[in-house]
Amino acid sequence: MAKRGRLDSFVAKKLQVSKKAVRNLLIEKQLWVDGELATGLDQQIDEFSHIVCASEVLQQFTRRYYLLHKPVGVVSATTDDIHPTALSLLALQQSEQAMLHIAGRLDLNSTGALIITNDAKWSDALMAPERKVAKEYLVTLGNPIDASYIQPFLDGMYFGYEDITTKPAELEIVSDYQAKVTLHEGKYHQIKRMFGRFRNPVVALHRTAIGEIKLADLPLGEYRELTQAEVDSVKR
Numbered sequence: 001m002a003k004r005g006r007l008d009s010f011v012a013k014k015l016q017v018s019k020k021a022v023r024n025l026l027i028e029k030q031l032w033v034d035g036e037l038a039t040g041l042d043q044q045i046d047e048f049s050h051i052v053c054a055s056e057v058l059q060q061f062t063r064r065y066y067l068l069h070k071p072v073g074v075v076s077a078t079t080d081d082i083h084p085t086a087l088s089l090l091a092l093q094q095s096e097q098a099m100l101h102i103a104g105r106l107d108l109n110s111t112g113a114l115i116i117t118n119d120a121k122w123s124d125a126l127m128a129p130e131r132k133v134a135k136e137y138l139v140t141l142g143n144p145i146d147a148s149y150i151q152p153f154l155d156g157m158y159f160g161y162e163d164i165t166t167k168p169a170e171l172e173i174v175s176d177y178q179a180k181v182t183l184h185e186g187k188y189h190q191i192k193r194m195f196g197r198f199r200n201p202v203v204a205l206h207r208t209a210i211g212e213i214k215l216a217d218l219p220l221g222e223y224r225e226l227t228q229a230e231v232d233s234v235k236r
Helices: 007-015 019-027 120-127 147-155 190-196 228-235
Strands: 031-033 051-053 056-059 065-070 101-103 111-117 135-141 170-175 178-183 202-210 223-225
Touching: 007 019, 007 031, 007 051, 007 056, 019 031, 065 228, 101 120, 111 120, 120 228, 135 190, 147 170, 147 190, 178 190, 190 202
Parallel strands: 111 202
Antiparallel strands: 031 051, 051 056, 065 111, 065 223, 101 111, 135 178, 135 202, 170 178
């Protein structure tokens, strides 16, 4: 979740002064939050609040939203001792990378759309189960598929280990060995386990979209910033 707290606690810690000194700064109209005079010592701020004291900028962070086309062999993690990480593919300063996290992971051998952001509140909304944000995948299989797969995906499948039934998922046949699958949840290895009911191994798994955020023609291993419309689509 977003890191919220009181203005006086932040300023006292940042300037290494007492809260009484912070109170004096407020009285003297020396504290500004997001371009406006601070309203009180208990004013709530977060990591993206723009805070100025007597013309000195104490905090200035910008919300960032990136879409990465993840290759095989790259882990959906911020750090890893063995494999390259998704963050290592972003040409950003270390200070900016340190604030980023991944929203909706992909397995080591899966490819496609991976979202990286520093806005925890936004990513929580994106991944919240009750939002049922659609995630689209292109699945390549080891054996041919046919129309008999469609209804079981739509009905949902029971997984005894977790004692759950998957939510309806749409399956569209693309070719004899490929299907487009749309999920509205993200259970552990869900697509592989669903095709496993047909004893049909998943050879490749490629995520093409998360909600209204489409991978489209973004090159493998490259990334881009989300458009404002894409960011706002999650807020809706």
